[in-house]
Amino acid sequence: MNKFPRVGIGVIIMQHEKVLMGQRIGSHGAKTWSFPGGHLEFGESLESCAKREVKEETGMDISDIALGAFTNDIFEKEDKHYITLYLIAKNHFGRTKNNGT
Secondary structure (H helix, E strand, C coil), rough: CCCCHHHHHEEEEEEEEEECCCCCCCCCCCCCCCCCCEEEECCHHHHHHHHHHHHHHHCCCCCEEEEEEEEEEEEEEEEEEEEEEEEEEEEEECCCCCCCC
């Protein structure tokens, strides 16, 4: 059986010099902190995947999506290999009443 790396998407949502993270509840990386994200589906664009995953996990809409860094992670214990592409985005509702940014 041939094994191939999976492509993961992590979305770094920046607002007011802070980033959004959540604690993982799934079997892979349970109880660790990560950015919202998931798996890239066949034929899906990076931007569409980022928007879909963030909406599913947080209910938020994002904008100003740009390509960030990537990682090549091999999890020997779990027998998994991921290439994770990080995208940087803003919360669609990025303006606040406090400072107008």
